[in-house]
Every structure is written in C-alpha cells, then in structure tokens.
Amino acid sequence: MKANWEKIEKNVGVLEVEIDEAKVAEALDKAFKKVVQKVNVPGFRKGKVPRRIFEARFGIESLYQDAIDILLPGAYSEAVDQAGITPVDRPEVDVEQFAQGQSFKFKAKVTVKPEVTLGDYKGIEAPAAEPEVSEEEIKAELERLQQRHAELVVVDEGPAQQGDTTIIDFEGFLDGVPFEGGKGERYSLELGSGSFIPGFEEQVVGLNIAEEKDIDVTFPENYQAENLAGKAVVFKVKLHEIKRKNLPELDDEFAKDVSEFDTFEEYKQDLSAKLKERKEKEAEAARENAVIDKASEAAEVEIPEAMIESEIENMMKDFESRLRMQGMTLDLYYQFSGQDEAALKGQMRVDAEKRVRNNLVLEAIAEAEKLEVSDSDLDEELENLSKMYNRPAEELRTIFTSNGYLDTLNADLKVRKAVKFIVEQSKTA
Structure with a gap:
C-alpha cells in the first residue's frame, strides 16, 4: 500500500492512498461471499450461485461498494499510521478509482491534532494560600449536616x-x-x-x-x-x-448518630480538621489550575472545531449521567430549566475549549520534557482503579487492553506527569 500525506491548511491535510490489485481482488471475493447469501437466482439455493453466473446476471460492479466497505477502514487506519498523523474527526473520503483488475485509489481529507508552540511553562508564578477555617464556616457545615440528617x-x-x-x-x-x-x-x-x-x-x-x-x-x-x-x-x-x-439537635446524641465520637465537642474538632484539610486540597487544586492556565495562555495553538464539539459531547454525557443519578432525565431538565440542547451546549462551549487547549499544551510539555509513563506508574494506577471498582488489577488491564483504553490511560498519566512537572517548577507569587 502507498500512502502520501500533504497538509493543505493548518490542521487539515489530504491523505492519498493506493492499494494494489491483489487486495482489490481479495475484497471482491469477500464481497461476493457476503452478497451471494442474500440473492435469489432461479435454479440455485441461496448462497450457492456460482460466481460467473452471479456476475453475468448482476455485473461485477454490483460488488464494488461492498468491497470498498471491506477495504476502506483497514486501509485508512494503516495509511494514518504510515503518515504518522493523529486524526481528530471523521475523514471526508473521495474514491478516485476502484475496478476489477485495477488498484484502489482514494483521497481522504483529514483534520488532525494541532501543533502546539509552547511559551514559558517553567517558573510560573502562582499564589500559595494558607487556608484557615472560621467559626462561621464550621457553623455553616454543621447546618448543612443538620439538613442532610433531617x-x-x-x-x-x-x-x-x-x-x-x-x-x-x-x-x-x-x-x-x-x-x-x-x-x-x-x-x-x-x-x-x-x-x-x-x-x-x-x-x-x-x-x-x-x-x-x-x-x-x-x-x-x-x-x-x-x-x-x-x-x-x-x-x-x-x-x-x-x-x-x-432538624436534629446539635448535641452529643447527634455526634453519636453521625460519627464515631461520643461528644459533640470531639465531633466539632474533627469536623474543623477535615474542613481545613479540604480547604488545603482546594487551595492546592486552585494553584495547580492557575499554573496550568498560565502555561496554556502562553502557548500558541489553533484548535480544530471538531475537538471542541467532541469535548462538548463528552461533557453532555457526563451531565446526563449525573442527572440520572438524581432521578432526572435531560428532557425533564430542559422542561424545568427552560433551556434546550443548543443553549446547554452553548454554556459548555467555553469550558470545553479551555479543557481541550489545556490538554494539548500539557501533552506538548510532556513531549518537550520527554516525560514517560513507566510500567510501575501504570501498575500503580491499575491498583488504584482496582480499589475503586473492587476488581483485580490484572482483570482491569485485560479489559482496558481489549477495549483499546490502555493507550488512553497512558496518555492521561503522561498529562498528569506534565502537571506535576510545571507545578514543581512554579514559584510562589
């Protein structure tokens, strides 16, 4: 197979592919075996019509579309690998030549993953908060717990x-x-x-x-x-x-009902410690996000519309899943909120574009810094997932491998390494 890739726009190019006559003949044979099971020819049982009689009656051309459908997916995938590109949308395919005794030629217009020009991502300044927990915050948390246990x-x-x-x-x-x-x-x-x-x-x-x-x-x-x-x-x-x-009274009995503590004062102290720990994690996450945003803003990248639309669809699926957990459907949400699908997707668009941009920049940083995911990194992640889903790590590895998700997991771990790298390289403002 021959494959040639040529860019025609920033994130768009044309992949020209040619497959030899032998592969075409093989695809026509497969197409015949598929089609002959469905045709009725007087004097023959279904599936038993000889090839020459089939072609005389229906023409060899009647097999062309099925043969193309058989050849195209694998040929396109192989051509993509040869060209070393990463498509982010379905290709626009134009069949230029397909006939018995000839090679199969097609062109595919492909939108690819964009190139990222990195800016400054080391030594980024970001604030480091030292969170404290106020009496008002503890009171508000206790009131929330009162409501939950009411x-x-x-x-x-x-x-x-x-x-x-x-x-x-x-x-x-x-x-x-x-x-x-x-x-x-x-x-x-x-x-x-x-x-x-x-x-x-x-x-x-x-x-x-x-x-x-x-x-x-x-x-x-x-x-x-x-x-x-x-x-x-x-x-x-x-x-x-x-x-x-x-609402229950905030007393020792309440503490015994909702915790392992015997007195309300012990429970309140533990709650204060947990609130501080939560605020510390939130502050850490906020600092991390600030560093990522600054690294992203410093980079240059032109994001294909298809990547934004794909992220919006992922966000919609997550949103619908959360609604189902609350006993609601998207249709009911639209009815009660007064929104429609277009309005909801419009609200998600800015966040979706930001997510895509940040991820592309972090991938580029991982590439620039030659950050790699080791076998031990992957083993550790599978062990974490094993605890989360209560399934053996090796079973999860088998499932991820068979579904093609292991590469996605590797990519996600590499992005996390990039986040850790730029945060460690950052400075306190």
Missing part, C-alpha cells in the same frame, strides 16, 4: 412553607388548552429548589392540604418548546401532602 415529617395542617416537600397534581393550560408535557400527578416538589419555571414554586407556598389553585406563570423566552417560549400559561394545582424537615 427527618421528613408529614404536616397535617397549616400552609406549605419554603423548604417543604410537597406532593402535588398539576396541569398546564395555554389559552385554556392543555399542552404536552405540562401534566403531573402526585409529583414530589421541594419548594425553593428551583426545579420548576420561575414563579411556580413561590405560588405553591401558602397552599393548604387538599387546596386547589390556579398558578399564573410565563415561560422564559429561550424555552426549548417554541410553542411555549415567552407564553403566559395557567397551571391548575392541587396540594395533597406537605412534608417538613425536622
């Missing part, structure tokens, strides 16, 4: 209050007509959570059990359902139940 108690009488969890029926009407997706029965809604469109939850506050009310709200202008965007609607609401948080 018991939901059914309220038999009195109006719903902010912070209550209510069980409601609701149905939305636009100009007196029910609209799709606007109905729910015995829906659990925490008042003040911001789950519904602005103005809805505030009007549930004050309702009594079994009471009904018409709630007037206006959908946001950027709401994903065009027929509702900016429209004033009426929700008919009925309140079935009210549940209110009963």
Whole structure:
C-alpha cells in the first residue's frame, strides 16, 4: 500500500492512498461471499450461485461498494499510521478509482491534532494560600449536616412553607388548552429548589392540604418548546401532602448518630480538621489550575472545531449521567430549566475549549520534557482503579487492553506527569 500525506491548511491535510490489485481482488471475493447469501437466482439455493453466473446476471460492479466497505477502514487506519498523523474527526473520503483488475485509489481529507508552540511553562508564578477555617464556616457545615440528617415529617395542617416537600397534581393550560408535557400527578416538589419555571414554586407556598389553585406563570423566552417560549400559561394545582424537615439537635446524641465520637465537642474538632484539610486540597487544586492556565495562555495553538464539539459531547454525557443519578432525565431538565440542547451546549462551549487547549499544551510539555509513563506508574494506577471498582488489577488491564483504553490511560498519566512537572517548577507569587 502507498500512502502520501500533504497538509493543505493548518490542521487539515489530504491523505492519498493506493492499494494494489491483489487486495482489490481479495475484497471482491469477500464481497461476493457476503452478497451471494442474500440473492435469489432461479435454479440455485441461496448462497450457492456460482460466481460467473452471479456476475453475468448482476455485473461485477454490483460488488464494488461492498468491497470498498471491506477495504476502506483497514486501509485508512494503516495509511494514518504510515503518515504518522493523529486524526481528530471523521475523514471526508473521495474514491478516485476502484475496478476489477485495477488498484484502489482514494483521497481522504483529514483534520488532525494541532501543533502546539509552547511559551514559558517553567517558573510560573502562582499564589500559595494558607487556608484557615472560621467559626462561621464550621457553623455553616454543621447546618448543612443538620439538613442532610433531617427527618421528613408529614404536616397535617397549616400552609406549605419554603423548604417543604410537597406532593402535588398539576396541569398546564395555554389559552385554556392543555399542552404536552405540562401534566403531573402526585409529583414530589421541594419548594425553593428551583426545579420548576420561575414563579411556580413561590405560588405553591401558602397552599393548604387538599387546596386547589390556579398558578399564573410565563415561560422564559429561550424555552426549548417554541410553542411555549415567552407564553403566559395557567397551571391548575392541587396540594395533597406537605412534608417538613425536622432538624436534629446539635448535641452529643447527634455526634453519636453521625460519627464515631461520643461528644459533640470531639465531633466539632474533627469536623474543623477535615474542613481545613479540604480547604488545603482546594487551595492546592486552585494553584495547580492557575499554573496550568498560565502555561496554556502562553502557548500558541489553533484548535480544530471538531475537538471542541467532541469535548462538548463528552461533557453532555457526563451531565446526563449525573442527572440520572438524581432521578432526572435531560428532557425533564430542559422542561424545568427552560433551556434546550443548543443553549446547554452553548454554556459548555467555553469550558470545553479551555479543557481541550489545556490538554494539548500539557501533552506538548510532556513531549518537550520527554516525560514517560513507566510500567510501575501504570501498575500503580491499575491498583488504584482496582480499589475503586473492587476488581483485580490484572482483570482491569485485560479489559482496558481489549477495549483499546490502555493507550488512553497512558496518555492521561503522561498529562498528569506534565502537571506535576510545571507545578514543581512554579514559584510562589
């Protein structure tokens, strides 16, 4: 196979590939064996039609597309390896020649991983914080823990209050007509959570059990359902139940319930120490991010749009996964937030571009400093993952290898080495 790579733009080039006649003949044989299983020819059982009769009836050209589909993926992958390029998007393929008795020629327009011109990444100045924990922070953490361990108690009488969890029926009407997706029965809604469109939850506050009310709200202008965007609607609401948080007392019994300590004072001291440790880690992470950002800003790189779009898709998958863990779907999120997919992706775009840029710069630093991942580094990481997933390290190695993820893991470890390197080389501002 012959492969020639030529750049035509900064991150785009053309890969010209030629495959010899023998490979073409072999692909046509495979294509025939595949297609002949599906054709009906009088006098022959399926799969038993002789090649010469098949070609006489349907023509050799009827096998060309299947043969191309058989040859192309492997040929493209091999050509990419020969050219030493790293594609970041699907290629635009143009078949120039394919016929029996001839070589197979195609061109692929490929967007590749961009080149990075590094700036200063050694001796970067970044602040080093010495975090302290205030009494106000300890108090706020205790209140948060109170909320987490609060018991939901059914309220038999009195109006719903902010912070209550209510069980409601609701149905939305636009100009007196029910609209799709606007109905729910015995829906659990925490008042003040911001789950519904602005103005809805505030009007549930004050309702009594079994009471009904018409709630007037206006959908946001950027709401994903065009027929509702900016429209004033009426929700008919009925309140079935009210549940209110009963906060536990912050005393020795509370300490015994939520920790291994016997007294509240011991628990509070331990909480203070853990808060300080958390703040130290946050300060360390903030300093690390500041160093990375400065190294990234000092570099020159033109990021292909495909890499940004790919990162946005990864962020969307992570976001959807987090929603599912909270018992919500993307569709419900769009409905309650008034956003659509385009708006959500738009919000993620700046962060996605920053992530891609930082990663490219860190990879370039690892390359410049000849940072390598040793076998012991990989073994250590697999052991860490083994503890996380409660599966043997060697089993994870086998899974990662078979799925092609081991190279990704190596690349990730190399980036981490680059982060460690530039942080160790940094100075305190």
